[in-house]
Amino acid sequence: MTNTIKLQIRKPNDSGNHWEVNITSTLIRHSNNQAVYGNRQAKDPIHSAISEWFKDNLRTQTTRYRQFSLPHRDFAEVINIETCAILLGRKGNRLTLNGKVESLSTISTALARVAYKAVFEKDAGKLLKTLFKTLSMPEDVKYCLENRVPYHFYNDFKKTTVRLKAQQISDNEIAIEVSDGIWGTMTLRELESYCTFYLHNKKRSKKWMFVSPDLLYERTVGVKPKVSDLYLMVEFLKQNRQQDIVEQRARQLVREMVAQHPDRLTIEYENEIPSIMMVKGKGWDWKLTNNQYKSDIQAVSTYVWQPNMTEKGLEQKIDEWEEAVLDIIKLNAENSTTDEKKLPPKPVRKGAWLGPICIDNMSGGSSLGDQFVTRALALLSDTMTIKIVNTIQRYLSTDEDTFRYGDDNEMP
Numbered sequence: 001m002t003n004t005i006k007l008q009i010r011k012p013n014d015s016g017n018h019w020e021v022n023i024t025s026t027l028i029r030h031s032n033n034q035a036v037y038g039n040r041q042a043k044d045p046i047h048s049a050i051s052e053w054f055k056d057n058l059r060t061q062t063t064r065y066r067q068f069s070l071p072h073r074d075f076a077e078v079i080n081i082e083t084c085a086i087l088l089g090r091k092g093n094r095l096t097l098n099g100k101v102e103s104l105s106t107i108s109t110a111l112a113r114v115a116y117k118a119v120f121e122k123d124a125g126k127l128l129k130t131l132f133k134t135l136s137m138p139e140d141v142k143y144c145l146e147n148r149v150p151y152h153f154y155n156d157f158k159k160t161t162v163r164l165k166a167q168q169i170s171d172n173e174i175a176i177e178v179s180d181g182i183w184g185t186m187t188l189r190e191l192e193s194y195c196t197f198y199l200h201n202k203k204r205s206k207k208w209m210f211v212s213p214d215l216l217y218e219r220t221v222g223v224k225p226k227v228s229d230l231y232l233m234v235e236f237l238k239q240n241r242q243q244d245i246v247e248q249r250a251r252q253l254v255r256e257m258v259a260q261h262p263d264r265l266t267i268e269y270e271n272e273i274p275s276i277m278m279v280k281g282k283g284w285d286w287k288l289t290n291n292q293y294k295s296d297i298q299a300v301s302t303y304v305w306q307p308n309m310t311e312k313g314l315e316q317k318i319d320e321w322e323e324a325v326l327d328i329i330k331l332n333a334e335n336s337t338t339d340e341k342k343l344p345p346k347p348v349r350k351g352a353w354l355g356p357i358c359i360d361n362m363s364g365g366s367s368l369g370d371q372f373v374t375r376a377l378a379l380l381s382d383t384m385t386i387k388i389v390n391t392i393q394r395y396l397s398t399d400e401d402t403f404r405y406g407d408d409n410e411m412p
Contacts, residue, residue, distance in 0.1 A: 002025065002026050002028075003024070003025070003026075003028035003029065003030055003031040004023065004024045004028070004031045005023045005024075005028055005031065005032060005033070005034050006020050006021075006022060006032075006033045007020065007021045007022075007034050007036060007050075007053070007115060008020055008033055008034065008035045008036065009021065009036045009046065009050065009115075009116070009119065010035065010036065010037045011388075012038055012045065012046060013388040013389060014388065014389055014390035014391065015388055015390070018035070019119040020119075021082060021115050021116075021118045021119055022080075022081075022082055023079065023080065023081055023115070024079075024080040025068075025077060025078060025079040025080060025088075026077055026078075027070060027077050027079065028067060028069075029066070029067060029068070029069050032067075034067065036049050036050055036053050037049060039052065043143075046116065047112055047113070047116060050112035050116060051108045051109050051111075051112035052108070053112075054107070054108040054111045054112055054115075055104060055105065055108035058070065058088075058095070058104060058107065058108065059104070070090065071090070073090070074089070074090050074091055074092070075089055075090055076088075076089035076090075076096075076099075077089065079111075081111065081114050081115050081118050081127065082118040082122055082127065083122055083123070083124040083127065084114055084118065084124050084127035084128055084131070085124070086098065086111070086114070086131065088107070097110060097135070098131075100135075102135070106135070106138065106139075109139045110131055110134045110135055113130055113131070113134045114127050114130055114131050114134075117130045137188070138191075138192045140191065140192050140195035140199060141174065141188050141191050141192065143195070143199065144166050144174070144195065144199075145166055145167075145168060145174070148163035148164055148166060148245070149163065149164040149165075149166045149176050149191075149198075150162075150163060150195075150198045150199050150242070151163070151164055151198055151216070151237075152198065153212060153213050153234075153237065155234060155238070160238060160241060161241065161242045161243070162237045162238075162240045162241055163240055163242045163245050164176050164177055164178060164240065169185070172187050172188050173185050173188070174186050174187075174188065174191050176220055178213075178216055178217055178220055178233060178236075179217065179229065179232055179233040179236045179237075180232060180236045182217075182221060182229075182233070183221075184217065184219075184221040184222070185220060186220060190208075193208055194208040196208075197210075207219075213230060213233050213234055213237065214230050217229070217230070243367075246367045246370075247367050247368070247369060249367075250367040250368065250369025250370045250372075250373070251272075251273075251274070251369045253369060253370070253373050254267065254274055254277075254369050254372055254373055257376065257377070258277075261380065263280070264279065264280040264281075264380060265277065265280070265376060265380075266278045267372075270290070273368070274290060274368065274369060274372050275289070275290050276288070276289050276290070277376060278405075279375075279376050279379045279380060280380075281379045281380055281381070281382030281383070282380070282382055282383045282400070282401070283382050283383045283386075283400035283401055284304055284305065284306070284382055284396065284400070284401075284403070285304070285305040285404055285405040286302060286303065286304055286305070286379045286382070287302075287303040287304075287305070287353050288301070288302055288372055288379075289301045289303070289356075290368065291356070298358070298359070298360050298371075299366075299368050299371050300368070300371040300372055300375055301355065301356035301357075302355055302357045302359050302379075303353040303354060303355035303356060303357065304353070304354055304392070304395050304396065305352075305353060305354075305403065305404070305405040306351070306352065306354045306396060306397055306398060306403060307349040307350065307351065307352070307397055307398065307403065308349060308351070308352040309349055314347060314348075314349050317347035318346070318347055321344060321346055321347050324344060325343055325344070328343055328344075329343075351403065354395045355395065357391055357392055358391045359375065359389060359391065359392075361374075383400060
């Protein structure tokens with residue numbers, strides 16, 4: 001019997017809405033809806049959450065909580081993700097995907113990529129292309145090629161986290177720069193095993209767990225390093241510290257973005273670190289400030305230029321002012337021989353930076369520069385952003401493009 005799961009993927013905003021993807025198969029126990037929420041601890045929260053859902057529900061252990069019921073014997077059954085048909089099976093004690101033996105992790109990752117793609121694309125050919133592209137190279141290897149290879153070591157009892165350059169040199173081999181001009185190699189499978197510890201912090205690989213610089217050199221280059229080689233390697237690694245690389249890239253991105261929008265973005269630096277960024281949105285003006293002491297998901301504080309009180313609040317202040325004025329006039333009339341009390345100024349609405357507005361990153365680990373850039377990009381199109389970030393709305397009391405920073409904002 002064929003059943004269908006409606007996979008409801010929570011959108012990464014404050015709307016509370018979700019995307020839906022239909023998954024159909026005879027392997028599904030019963031038709032139902034399944035909700036998936038982003039994993040904020042992961043580098044890719046949405047993909048990680050979908051992948052974990054597939055992994056949890058495709059495990060071979062029999063339990064009524066699993067959505068898929070996989071036979072313990074050899075089998076081959078089709079799973080349809082929207083219009084894309086994928087053959088899931090078993091040979092012996094190993095799972096297969098389209099007839100090829102793959103690990104549960106690889107299968108879960110591939111199905112997750114196709115499921116998310118199916119949110120926006122229903123064409124079976126394009127979805128299959130996404131599947132083949134995902135299976136052509138392990139997810140962790142792709143990450144290393146895009147973001148460099150993570151590594152850490154201890155020097156003088158201090159942990160140093162670094163990123164090493166990587167290049168693909170064949171269908172099954174990756175070159176890694178372990179020292180200045182010295183490149184070692186790993187196979188795709190070795191790099192996957194290496195990443196279980198240095199990327200995912202899981203102690204499964206005995207060969208690559210807690211590898212010292214000299215062992216990393218020996219296992220990738222193929223020869224033991226000399227004392228001079230090891231000294232040069234450690235100094236090279238210190239110059240490639242992860243945080244330094246990330247911040248350097250982020251600051252360059254900030255400079256490039258300001259150069260692209262000189263009439264809408266201005267920035268101030270303090271000791272070469274971004275301190276304040278002014279953003280001229282389509283509807284309102286915004287100020288971003290460095291607030292790194294708060295948390296890594298909200299290292300930048302956001303403010304909007306708005307009246308310091310609402311119209312109702314102004315009316316109340318004026319009523320209080322009028323009562324105070326009458327009392328002072330009466331008091332001055334009764335005490336004509338003494339110094340007269342001065343009348344207080346009439347209340348007016350003035351512009352002020354309201355905030356900070358709670359805008360969190362989906363996941364942790366983003367650098368200060370990256371958070372400046374992502375918020376600035378969102379606020380340049382603020383008329384769209386306010387529709388998906390609910391925390392902004394309550395700070396806005398004026399219509400679009402009617403209350404700007406630098407104008408005469410006194411409103412009697």
